Amino acid sequence: MRELAAALPDSTLVTDADVLASLGHDDAEWAPVGRPLAAVRATSADEVQAVVRECAARRIPVVTRGAGTGLSGGANAVDGCLVLDVSRMNRILEIDTENLIAVVQPGVVNNDLKAAVAEHGLWYPPDPASAPWSTIGGNVSTNAGGLCCLKYGVTRDYVLGMEVVMGGPAGEYGSRVRLGRRTTKGVAGYDLTSLFVGSEGTFGVVTEITLKLRPAPVAEPRTVVGAFDSLVAAGAAVALVTSRGLAPAALELLDRACMQAVEDWKHLGIEPGAEAMLLARIDAPGDAGAAEADAMAAAFREAGALWAEQSTDAVEAEALFDVRRLAYPALERLGPVLTEDLCVPRSAVPEMLATIEKIGHRHGVRIATIAHAGDGNLHPLLITEPGDEAARVAAQAAFEELLQAAIAAGGTVTGEHGVGLLKRAGMRDELGPSVLSLQRAVKRTLDPLDLFNPGKVVGED
Amino acid sequence: MRELAAALPDSTLVTDADVLASLGHDDAEWAPVGRPLAAVRATSADEVQAVVRECAARRIPVVTRGAGTGLSGGANAVDGCLVLDVSRMNRILEIDTENLIAVVQPGVVNNDLKAAVAEHGLWYPPDPASAPWSTIGGNVSTNAGGLCCLKYGVTRDYVLGMEVVMGGPAGEYGSRVRLGRRTTKGVAGYDLTSLFVGSEGTFGVVTEITLKLRPAPVAEPRTVVGAFDSLVAAGAAVALVTSRGLAPAALELLDRACMQAVEDWKHLGIEPGAEAMLLARIDAPGDAGAAEADAMAAAFREAGALWAEQSTDAVEAEALFDVRRLAYPALERLGPVLTEDLCVPRSAVPEMLATIEKIGHRHGVRIATIAHAGDGNLHPLLITEPGDEAARVAAQAAFEELLQAAIAAGGTVTGEHGVGLLKRAGMRDELGPSVLSLQRAVKRTLDPLDLFNPGKVVGED
Numbered sequence: 001m002r003e004l005a006a007a008l009p010d011s012t013l014v015t016d017a018d019v020l021a022s023l024g025h026d027d028a029e030w031a032p033v034g035r036p037l038a039a040v041r042a043t044s045a046d047e048v049q050a051v052v053r054e055c056a057a058r059r060i061p062v063v064t065r066g067a068g069t070g071l072s073g074g075a076n077a078v079d080g081c082l083v084l085d086v087s088r089m090n091r092i093l094e095i096d097t098e099n100l101i102a103v104v105q106p107g108v109v110n111n112d113l114k115a116a117v118a119e120h121g122l123w124y125p126p127d128p129a130s131a132p133w134s135t136i137g138g139n140v141s142t143n144a145g146g147l148c149c150l151k152y153g154v155t156r157d158y159v160l161g162m163e164v165v166m167g168g169p170a171g172e173y174g175s176r177v178r179l180g181r182r183t184t185k186g187v188a189g190y191d192l193t194s195l196f197v198g199s200e201g202t203f204g205v206v207t208e209i210t211l212k213l214r215p216a217p218v219a220e221p222r223t224v225v226g227a228f229d230s231l232v233a234a235g236a237a238v239a240l241v242t243s244r245g246l247a248p249a250a251l252e253l254l255d256r257a258c259m260q261a262v263e264d265w266k267h268l269g270i271e272p273g274a275e276a277m278l279l280a281r282i283d284a285p286g287d288a289g290a291a292e293a294d295a296m297a298a299a300f301r302e303a304g305a306l307w308a309e310q311s312t313d314a315v316e317a318e319a320l321f322d323v324r325r326l327a328y329p330a331l332e333r334l335g336p337v338l339t340e341d342l343c344v345p346r347s348a349v350p351e352m353l354a355t356i357e358k359i360g361h362r363h364g365v366r367i368a369t370i371a372h373a374g375d376g377n378l379h380p381l382l383i384t385e386p387g388d389e390a391a392r393v394a395a396q397a398a399f400e401e402l403l404q405a406a407i408a409a410g411g412t413v414t415g416e417h418g419v420g421l422l423k424r425a426g427m428r429d430e431l432g433p434s435v436l437s438l439q440r441a442v443k444r445t446l447d448p449l450d451l452f453n454p455g456k457v458v459g460e461d
Numbered sequence: 462m463r464e465l466a467a468a469l470p471d472s473t474l475v476t477d478a479d480v481l482a483s484l485g486h487d488d489a490e491w492a493p494v495g496r497p498l499a500a501v502r503a504t505s506a507d508e509v510q511a512v513v514r515e516c517a518a519r520r521i522p523v524v525t526r527g528a529g530t531g532l533s534g535g536a537n538a539v540d541g542c543l544v545l546d547v548s549r550m551n552r553i554l555e556i557d558t559e560n561l562i563a564v565v566q567p568g569v570v571n572n573d574l575k576a577a578v579a580e581h582g583l584w585y586p587p588d589p590a591s592a593p594w595s596t597i598g599g600n601v602s603t604n605a606g607g608l609c610c611l612k613y614g615v616t617r618d619y620v621l622g623m624e625v626v627m628g629g630p631a632g633e634y635g636s637r638v639r640l641g642r643r644t645t646k647g648v649a650g651y652d653l654t655s656l657f658v659g660s661e662g663t664f665g666v667v668t669e670i671t672l673k674l675r676p677a678p679v680a681e682p683r684t685v686v687g688a689f690d691s692l693v694a695a696g697a698a699v700a701l702v703t704s705r706g707l708a709p710a711a712l713e714l715l716d717r718a719c720m721q722a723v724e725d726w727k728h729l730g731i732e733p734g735a736e737a738m739l740l741a742r743i744d745a746p747g748d749a750g751a752a753e754a755d756a757m758a759a760a761f762r763e764a765g766a767l768w769a770e771q772s773t774d775a776v777e778a779e780a781l782f783d784v785r786r787l788a789y790p791a792l793e794r795l796g797p798v799l800t801e802d803l804c805v806p807r808s809a810v811p812e813m814l815a816t817i818e819k820i821g822h823r824h825g826v827r828i829a830t831i832a833h834a835g836d837g838n839l840h841p842l843l844i845t846e847p848g849d850e851a852a853r854v855a856a857q858a859a860f861e862e863l864l865q866a867a868i869a870a871g872g873t874v875t876g877e878h879g880v881g882l883l884k885r886a887g888m889r890d891e892l893g894p895s896v897l898s899l900q901r902a903v904k905r906t907l908d909p910l911d912l913f914n915p916g917k918v919v920g921e922d
Contacts, residue, residue: 096806097704098700098806099703099806099808100703121706142648145646149646150645153618156652156655157614168899168902169901169902170896171895177895177896177899178893178896181872181873182806183804183805183836183837183838183872183873184611184807184836184838185606185610185833185837185838185873185876186804186876187603187659187876187880188873188874188875188887188888189880189896189900189919190660190903190904190919191604191617191655191656191659192656192896192899192900194617194655194656195651195652195656198648198651198652199651214706215706215707219749243559244676245582245583245675245677247676284746284749285748285749286748286749286752287747287748287749288745288747288749288750291747345560345643345644346645347560372646375645377644410643411643411644412644412646412648414647414649415644415647415648416646419648419650426649430649431649431650434631435640435650436650437630437631437632438631438907439650439651439653441629441906441907442906442907443651445902445906446902458650458651
């Protein structure tokens with residue numbers, strides 16, 4: 001440890017047990033957490049290189065973290081590791097208004113980037129619910145989604161290039177390489193940039209990211225809200241919207257349990273009669289936007305909505321999306337939340353919502369569901385009373401059964417949160433042995449020492 | 462050979478020298494072509510598996526081809542290889558109108574897929590100029606671009622999953638694996654699908670592809686055309702359009718040489734006074750589309766256009782884009798064409814266009830330029846008289862210098878055509894030794910026998 005400290009003069013080496021404990025895990029309830037040896041709060045790519053070099057020499061695993069808002073345990077410490085916190089590498093290095101590009105350090109917070117580029121009339125679309133706290137480095141490592149990826153794509157769609165500190169075929173551990181480019185198109189060599197996006201820190205440490213931006217939307221968005229007397233009816237509305245080719249910027253679903261939790265907390269006066277609510281945001285400008293909002297409301301009604309209305313008031317629309325944003329913290333007040341992140345073909349949404357209800361009943365587990373419904377990306381949230389061990393066991397059984405149900409429906413065990421520790425078994429079932437072998441071979445090739453975030457994603461227990 | 466034929470009872474084994482010669486190369490002028498041992502016209506994934514198994518056992522390299530419209534020599538035979546033609550695997554297996562998905566065999570022609578999904582009100586956007594002939598398998602292997610990728614993305618953005626026959630860590634050679642999924646989002650494991658897109662057949666043989674579709678556009682597109690007295694002025698207009706955040710569905714540039722070649726061939730009465738023409742297609746619906754067309758014309762004028770006009774007539778608009786489409790075949794009538802495929806940051810387009818002119822003058826080489834200008838993706842086309850060896854040497858020198866100029870401008874040596882054989886040296890310069898080592902390590906891992914398309918992309922000479 002002293003050797004390591006001597007080798008890292010400018011970094012902040014953390015050995016205090018309480019601080020270490022807080023840096024040693026992300027927001028995934030119930031994921032296993034190991035005991036780190038130490039943590040480093042890096043402030044530059046040079047420091048990251050030094051850390052990686054020293055750790056490689058001593059075979060100390062490196063677990064990189066940003067804000068720690070992950071929901072799969074991807075940033076959880078493993079025993080004897082060094083936690084490499086890059087959240088202080090938080091400078092926006094460049095905003096290129098001519099080419100619609102931003103270059104950032106990994107610790108830049110998503111919403112801070114959004115605000116900075118907005119000053120230039122630009123927009124960085126990916127909007128995970130964690131955007132006020134989560135970092136671009138973390139977003140890149142998990143290929144974070146969000147609400148607007150339905151129309152505007154996920155994080156991978158915005159990453160043009162990156163700088164990574166790694167080892168293996170790139171040179172000795174601690175080598176710094178640049179992947180990708182600054183152009184919008186480019187096919188010179190294999191697309192390693194896309195491969196590294198979503199690799200959850202298992203190939204190396206991302207120290208810089210080149211991002212594609214969009215022009216800021218010009219139109220005030222329209223909001224269409226629909227109330228339904230069952231989850232399945234709301235799911236049918238989602239399927240109808242998809243098959244009609246409507247392209248909302250967001251299409252979110254909340255069930256009764258979510259609405260109730262927000263209402264109990266914030267007393268917003270949410271409609272009490274509905275079992276599910278759909279929220280659509282339409283950002284097409286002008287008369288096309290008006291026509292799309294009409295078509296959306298019509299689809300809701302045809303699918304059996306209790307009522308469907310367009311909000312013409314920005315304040316009211318924002319309040320509706322606030323209910324969506326508040327749902328997760330409102331549920332967390334009730335007890336530990338085990339978060340699912342299933343994604344199914346959109347036509348399977350109604351059936352999957354029914355299956356979620358059935359699995360909850362069968363295991364006696366309270367499940368609230370939020371969904372990026374337009375993507376088929378469902379977040380059943382399993383809530384237990386704090387300290388109730390039997391409930392916890394039941395919830396874990398329900399959790400695994402939900403993963404199997406998603407696979408059976410032609411879907412995936414994780415749409416946007418990443419595999420981390422919690423989804424490893426489900427991922428293996430989803431991929432099958434041949435593809436798992438391919439995945440592991442790629443990991444071994446890029447990180448032959450298994451130095452970076454060992455045991456995560458395709459790693460062994 | 463007899464053994465191989467016995468092992469492949471249902472495939473069409475081709476050994477006729479003339480047929481072999483025609484199957485042994487793509488459309489890249491001047492790329493080296495080896496002598497294949499034989500060719501197989503596969504009709505099913507089972508046959509592909511058998512071919513790969515037998516070739517692996519005998520260490521016969523497998524070079525896969527579709528329509529052979531590639532422009533980098535990626536499908537050119539290497540000595541002693543088996544050419545695996547998958548163009549007869551041309552069935553559209555599924556069009557899922559509920560989930561906006563198509564599942565196709567690799568030999569399906571791009572425009573045939575477009576037509577088939579259009580019958581269901583759907584759209585497959587990627588539109589390389591080769592779309593009437595090129596196959597989806599080839600488009601996937603090169604990550605083909607086209608005109609509309611400016612707004613709608615490249616082939617990779619539409620590939621959700623694929624089936625591949627390969628070897629290495631997936632199992633014995635001839636193993637069939639499924640990568641990716643049918644959902645719009647998914648992060649279970651590394652994104653091998655994106656890695657395989659653009660890998661030019663060097664990892665295995667793609668036997669099935671799952672594609673994302675879009676709803677067919679509802680609005681009649683608007684066309685804005687601008688004439689400029691210099692290439693650089695047209696480039697300045699492109700930069701202005703980008704920096705203003707305008708989002709045309711296509712923004713194409715043609716220089717005088719291209720227009721003249723089309724005029725000499727087709728006698729369409731193309732404006733003779735201009736050195737360059739810009740063609741913008743705007744597909745935003747309703748009043749927003751009208752406003753965008755106005756803004757586009759205004760930007761052209763501000764950048765110094767001789768004139769800029771909106772076409773309100775679909776026939777006239779189509780005729781203008783026909784000039785664009787005819788440019789390449791019109792130039793090919795004049796002699797062998799060496800096709801560049803540079804891509805630079807969009808703000809660098811004016812300077813790069815000036816550099817292209819300078820390099821042409823310096824080497825005494827006739828260069829015509831077409832460009833997907835809105836992407837910064839430039840196609841300088843080097844034309845020589847047939848049989849003029851000195852001109853050929855000069856053109857090759859100019860070709861390499863153009864690659865270096867693109868790298869110096871912060872760009873890439875290939876935006877959409879792929880590396881194949883022609884861009885290998887340029888790619889190495891662009892990537893540098895560390896990233897090249899990474900690339901080669903990935904290739905070695907996925908194809909340890911170097912069976913698939915050896916020598917291409919990151920392969921040795």
